[in-house]
Amino acid sequence: MKRLRRILFGVALIVLAVSIVLLMNITALNPTHRRYSSEMPLTTGQASGQEIGNSAELILSADLRLPNNNAPDQRQCLCQSTSLANGKDCNICLSVNNMQSAYRIPDFIAPSFIAESKNARNLLYTGREFEQISDYALAAILLNRPLWVYIRINTYVDSDFYRMVESTGGAVVPYFTIPGYVDPVDDTARKSGAASGLLVVGIVWLEWRSFRKRSFRLSAPRLPKPQPRQPADPVTGSARKITHAEDFTTSARDRLRAKIDEEDEWNDL
Numbered sequence: 001m002k003r004l005r006r007i008l009f010g011v012a013l014i015v016l017a018v019s020i021v022l023l024m025n026i027t028a029l030n031p032t033h034r035r036y037s038s039e040m041p042l043t044t045g046q047a048s049g050q051e052i053g054n055s056a057e058l059i060l061s062a063d064l065r066l067p068n069n070n071a072p073d074q075r076q077c078l079c080q081s082t083s084l085a086n087g088k089d090c091n092i093c094l095s096v097n098n099m100q101s102a103y104r105i106p107d108f109i110a111p112s113f114i115a116e117s118k119n120a121r122n123l124l125y126t127g128r129e130f131e132q133i134s135d136y137a138l139a140a141i142l143l144n145r146p147l148w149v150y151i152r153i154n155t156y157v158d159s160d161f162y163r164m165v166e167s168t169g170g171a172v173v174p175y176f177t178i179p180g181y182v183d184p185v186d187d188t189a190r191k192s193g194a195a196s197g198l199l200v201v202g203i204v205w206l207e208w209r210s211f212r213k214r215s216f217r218l219s220a221p222r223l224p225k226p227q228p229r230q231p232a233d234p235v236t237g238s239a240r241k242i243t244h245a246e247d248f249t250t251s252a253r254d255r256l257r258a259k260i261d262e263e264d265e266w267n268d269l
Contacts, residue, residue, distance in 0.1 A: 002210075005203050012199040019193030022185055030148055030173050031113055032063040035185060040177045041119050043152070056119035056176055057107050060150055064115060066108050078139040079103040096139040104135050114140050115148045119176055123151065125158040137164045146170035153181050 021027060028035045039062075041055040061068045069076055077090035084103050085093040093103065108115035114136060123129055133149065140147035146169035151157065153174045165172050 005206065008199065009203045012196040012203070015192055015196040016200060019189040019196065022189035023193065025183075025186070030171065030175075031110070031115060032060070032150075032175075034063055034175075036153065036181070036183055037150075037176045038063050040179070043119070043178060052119050053117070056117040056150070059176070060107065060115070060117045064108055064110075066110055066115075069107055069109050070105060075105060076109045077103040077105050078135065094139070094143060096135075096142055099135040099138060100131050101135060104132065104139070106136055110145075113146050113148055113170065114143075115150065117150045117176075118155070119152060120155060121152070123149075123155060123157045123161050123172075125160045130158075130161070133161065133164065137168050140168035140170065148173060150175040152176045153178055 025034050025036065027033065037056075037059050039059045041059055042052045047055070057068055057070070067074055073091075075089070075091045077084065077093050078096045078099065079085070079090060079093035080095075080097060080099055080102050082093045082095050084090055090103055090105070094109075106114050107117050116133070116136060118129065120129070123133075133147075136147050136149075147165050148170040149161070149165050149172045151172060151174055153176065155174065157172055162172050
């Protein structure tokens with residue numbers, strides 16, 4: 001029973017630790033290492049399209065720990081020619097041929113990846129976004145840097161977007177939260193963490209109770225053990241019986257002799 005409790009205790013501790021790590025939201029396989037954004041960006045209301053996009057870029061910048069590439073002191077561009085680096089639109093040009101546009105400015109460029117935020121309802125096969133992401137994917141392949149595109153949790157994405165981005169070694173990541181969103185991994189981690197935590201507390205209580213009982217038994221005064229009765233020695237007992245018989249015989253003989261002597265004295269008279 002004690003061994004079973006210890007096994008359960010070890011398993012419960014492991015489940016509790018894994019649940020805590022999952023709730024920290026730091027284990028995802030993308031450059032932020034998060035399953036969802038640290039904050040909720042603007043989605044609807046009075047905000048303009050640019051404000052909605054900027055709010056997502058600001059959150060992603062914090063989660064990636066990178067400056068926004070659209071800032072005036074950044075502006076690393078993907079260009080058809082390095083000569084387009086004029087210090088106004090592009091500070092640095094990373095040369096890429098055959099793009100549909102003369103240059104592109106991704107939201108984030110790091111030495112090991114390219115990232116773009118898309119805080120939109122849809123990413124369709126046709127339109128400006130598709131041409132833009134196509135150029136990013138081409139540049140990512142030529143520069144050997146995976147492309148990561150971060151979207152809303154509920155954004156509809158055309159399957160061609162997924163295939164194109166995944167061809168670079170990156171992925172389309174459902175990332176920006178929306179009102180009412182509950183991460184299923186967090187939900188499972190909370191439930192399993194609560195159950196394993198209760199199990200740990202229960203086992204600790206049982207062990208403490210068992211320890212108290214052992215301590216009480218050790219501290220209680222001990223009564224002297226009754227000494228076992230020694231069995232009678234058959235040899236000694238027989239010798240004692242013989243002695244008693246001899247004494248009785250001698251005593252009887254002495255009484256008989258005294259009686260005979262007394263009768264003789266009477267006869268002499």
